[in-house]
Amino acid sequence: MLYLVVKAVLSGLIIALASEIARRSPSWGALIISLPLISILSMIWLWRDTGDSERIAALAQTTFWLVLPTLPFFLALPALLRQGMGFWLAMAVACLMTVALYLLAVWLLPKFGVSL
Secondary structure, three states, X not given: OHHHHHHHHHHHHHHHHHHHHHHHOHHHHHHHHHOOHHHHHHHHHHHHHHOOHHHHHHHHHHHHHHHHHHOOHHHHHHHHHHOOOOXXXXXXXXXXXXXXXXXXXXXXXXXXXXXX
């Protein structure tokens, strides 16, 4: 149980730190947020929990393919906000678009031989 708490606290601290830095400097915050820190931590936790290299390789490869549908979010959200859409509505629209792109990717990638 202590191990789970340590994982949650460390992961939460990274998110809190990134948001505090972003409040002071959007560029530095973006740099930190763009780092695959959560993915790296997840792989470290998975290695510690299982020691299974194949499982970590599969996680890394699947993460690559599933990051791609998220990228348009980072273009859509600022575009919607700059067009005057309210924050929550813009966030909802961008998130729904991302969900649709995830569904498209999950349907389309296996047709190209990519297993998720």
